[in-house]
Amino acid sequence: MKTRLNCPCGxxxxxxxxxDLIAKTQAHLKEKHPGHEYTPDEILFIAY
Incomplete structure (x- = not known):
């Protein structure tokens, strides 16, 4: 199971x-990177 992700912003x-990781990542994208949306599969692809 993947539970960690490093955003390119650091x-x-x-x-x-x-x-939970998908929800937190989508919330981070919405807050810090408006207009950048990723599907759950795309998030899990870069997660570890």
Missing amino acids: EHIEGTDED
């Missing part, structure tokens, strides 16, 4: 499970 995002 922010480290960590979730309790994949669904």
